[in-house]
Amino acid sequence: MSRIGNSPVVIPDGVTVEVKENTITVKGKLGELTQDFDGVSVKVEEGTVLVERPSDAKDHRAKHGLYRALVNNMIQGVSQGWTKQLELVGVGYRASNQGQKLDIAIGFSHNIVMDIAPEVTVETISEKGKNPIVKLTSHDKQLVGQVAAKIRAFRKPEPYKGKGIKFVGEQIRRKAGKSA
Numbered sequence: 001m002s003r004i005g006n007s008p009v010v011i012p013d014g015v016t017v018e019v020k021e022n023t024i025t026v027k028g029k030l031g032e033l034t035q036d037f038d039g040v041s042v043k044v045e046e047g048t049v050l051v052e053r054p055s056d057a058k059d060h061r062a063k064h065g066l067y068r069a070l071v072n073n074m075i076q077g078v079s080q081g082w083t084k085q086l087e088l089v090g091v092g093y094r095a096s097n098q099g100q101k102l103d104i105a106i107g108f109s110h111n112i113v114m115d116i117a118p119e120v121t122v123e124t125i126s127e128k129g130k131n132p133i134v135k136l137t138s139h140d141k142q143l144v145g146q147v148a149a150k151i152r153a154f155r156k157p158e159p160y161k162g163k164g165i166k167f168v169g170e171q172i173r174r175k176a177g178k179s180a
Contacts, residue, residue, distance in 0.1 A: 005064035008048040009072045012079050017044050017071075024071060028078025031119070031139040035070055039063040042071070049075070077139040084148040085168040086134040089157065095124045095132040102134065106155045106165065120147050133168065 011017055015028040019042050025034045040063050043050045051068040053060040076082075088095055094105045100116045102124070116122045119140055125133040134151065138144045148167070157164035159175040166172060 003065075005051055005053070005061075005068045007068070008050050009068065009075055011044075011047050011049060011075060015075055015079050017049055017075070019044060024074075026071070026074040026078050028075075028139070030078050030081050033074045033078060033140060035067075035074060037063075037067045037070075040067050042067070073141045077141055081137055081139050082141045082144045084136045084144050086136070086148060086151055087166055087168050088132045088134070089166060090155075090163040093132060093163075095126070095134050097122050097124045097134075102151070104134070104151070104154070104165075112154055114151065116147060117143060119143055 015026065018025045018027075022038055023034055023036050024042055025032065039053070039060050041052050041054070043052065049071055051064060051071065053064040073082075088104065088106060090107060092105065092107065096103045097116075100118060100122065102114045102116055102122050103111050104114070105111045116136075117138075120136055120138040120143060123135040123137070125135060136144050136148055152165045152167070155164045157166045157170075157172045159173055160177050162172045162174065
């Protein structure tokens with residue numbers, strides 16, 4: 001029994017869902033997303049999307065909840081959007097953007113200039129006395145997470161002082177350091 005797979009996904013106003021063969025397409029005010037699926041059947045009925053599996057085989061059970069979650073993420077993405085915020089913790093760490101180019105200074109000899117995918121909106125927030133924040137927004141949850149993980153991988157938070165690039169709200173596991 002799949003608790004996630006059995007619950008229907010409600011389609012909000014302004015979002016259209018189309019199922020053709022093994023592809024589902026979701027259109028909304030923020031964009032359009034498509035997803036291929038197999039091993040399950042997807043039905044659109046009366047403002048909801050139902051994902052059903054043909055049998056209780058292990059593969060079908062695994063894909064049941066997966067595709068229901070993916071459809072839910074797509075519907076939420078095209079109606080509300082997804083946001084990830086990264087915080088640069090460290091003395092002299094800075095971030096700025098010109099359009100889709102993100103320029104971050106995180107203690108290396110040169111700044112890192114990264115081209116961000118056109119589907120992702122990048123915004124940098126720098127306030128005096130606070131750590132710089134990079135805000136990523138898009139309708140595609142997977143793409144936002146991938147771009148955020150790529151930025152975080154430039155300098156992961158270290159356990160002694162907590163310096164590095166971390167997600168806002170992320171708890172860093174700290175170590176004591178040398179004892180005298």
